[in-house]
Amino acid sequence: MAAKTAKQEDDPRRPPLADAQLQHLYRLMVKIRLFGERATILQRQGRIHSFLSCEGQEAAIIGSAHVLEDRDWIFPTYREYAIALLRGLSLKDLFDHLFANQADRIKGHNLPPQYAFRDRNLVSISAPVGSQFPQAVGAALAAKILKYDRVTVVYGGEGATSQGDFHVAMNFAGVWKVPVVFFIQNNGWAISVSARTQTASESFAVKAQAYGFDGEIVDGNDLLAVHEVTDRAVDKARRGAGPTLIEAQTYRLGPHSTSDDPRMYRDEAEVGAWRKRDPIVLLEQAMRERGCWPDEFAEKTREDARQEVQQAANQALAEPLPDVATLFEDVYHTMPWHLREQMEEFQRRASRSGS
Numbered sequence: 001m002a003a004k005t006a007k008q009e010d011d012p013r014r015p016p017l018a019d020a021q022l023q024h025l026y027r028l029m030v031k032i033r034l035f036g037e038r039a040t041i042l043q044r045q046g047r048i049h050s051f052l053s054c055e056g057q058e059a060a061i062i063g064s065a066h067v068l069e070d071r072d073w074i075f076p077t078y079r080e081y082a083i084a085l086l087r088g089l090s091l092k093d094l095f096d097h098l099f100a101n102q103a104d105r106i107k108g109h110n111l112p113p114q115y116a117f118r119d120r121n122l123v124s125i126s127a128p129v130g131s132q133f134p135q136a137v138g139a140a141l142a143a144k145i146l147k148y149d150r151v152t153v154v155y156g157g158e159g160a161t162s163q164g165d166f167h168v169a170m171n172f173a174g175v176w177k178v179p180v181v182f183f184i185q186n187n188g189w190a191i192s193v194s195a196r197t198q199t200a201s202e203s204f205a206v207k208a209q210a211y212g213f214d215g216e217i218v219d220g221n222d223l224l225a226v227h228e229v230t231d232r233a234v235d236k237a238r239r240g241a242g243p244t245l246i247e248a249q250t251y252r253l254g255p256h257s258t259s260d261d262p263r264m265y266r267d268e269a270e271v272g273a274w275r276k277r278d279p280i281v282l283l284e285q286a287m288r289e290r291g292c293w294p295d296e297f298a299e300k301t302r303e304d305a306r307q308e309v310q311q312a313a314n315q316a317l318a319e320p321l322p323d324v325a326t327l328f329e330d331v332y333h334t335m336p337w338h339l340r341e342q343m344e345e346f347q348r349r350a351s352r353s354g355s
């Protein structure tokens with residue numbers, strides 16, 4: 001099954017990305033790459049609990065989410081933190097969460113990195129792999145019933161497609177034709193399990209056929225291709241024409257997480273081959289071909305991003321930790337008696353110890 005090849009220029013719905021938009025998206029990709037490098041260093045210094053990088057997947061993430069309107073719902077995984085920047089959040093917001101400091105919107109209630117930006121329709125990340133799929137289909141069904149003009153996009157890795165939740169969600173989405181897009185990043189590896197051993201199907205996209213809707217494969221390292229295919233799927237969902245599964249073929253250049261050493265299970269030559277298809281370099285080539293690559297654009301972008309990342313990290317590091325009493329907040333609308341007892345006991349002990 002091949003990705004459709006319609007040229008964006010022929011598409012009446014949305015004009016092709018303008019030069020300034022491409023420059024903006026290139027800057028975002030560089031910024032998020034440097035953010036990941038900095039977060040990894042901070043984890044090694046013991047300042048962050050753990051981190052999962054999206055290195056190599058920036059085009060798939062940014063190219064797809066850029067298509068969406070702010071009112072649309074997004075159910076991301078731990079790898080799609082770049083989307084926060086598209087929704088008007090800052091690098092400091094991301095660092096605040098990683099440090100679980102006082103400015104963290106969820107005050108460290110989720111184990112970092114499990115970002116949650118409710119006011120931006122970025123739904124809290126679910127730790128159990130695949131559990132986001134039924135949640136997203138439920139949200140999309142609600143939008144359909146309530147006649148909200150909102151599309152839901154749910155992200156997942158190819159490993160997550162082996163979970164039962166994925167199949168339940170796909171079936172439900174197909175039967176009820178809900179306005180949802182399943183965006184699967186096939187990044188080659190689910191920790192140490194290769195994509196080749198994840199399924200006996202010819203692709204991940206082909207699975208959509210069994211559930212009665214379209215599956216499309218796209219080069220996940222080509223931002224323009226990702227943008228085009230996602231735009232078409234989102235438009236279809238918005239028109240009430242049902243769901244789409246997109247398989248973005250990409251590669252996780254880094255480790256699964258800061259706790260992982262991929263040299264234990266994969267060949268460095270494979271990584272080297274994918275480094276040649278770095279999505280940031282591919283976008284640079286596309287922009288040069290189009291003639292929207294100003295002199296010294298790469299150098300200036302990188303230097304600006306480096307400074308921005310450093311400043312955001314320093315500002316987030318300077319934030320105090322949340323008040324311990326916030327441990328008891330934001331779980332129940334009305335605090336149940338047993339939690340109130342624990343809080344009061346805690347406050348008695350804290351006042352006795354003078355803390």
Ligand SMILES: Cc1ncc(C[n+]2csc(CCOP(=O)(O)OP(=O)(O)O)c2C)c(N)n1
Pocket residue numbers: 079127128129156157158159160161187189190191252256
């Ligand atoms: C139900 C469940 N099983 C196992 C895990 C441990 N785990 C966390 S991430 C992960 C791999 C997920 O791989 P994939 O879906 O391909 O996404 P990727 O990390 O490659 O982006 C696993 C097995 C988990 N969090 N939840």
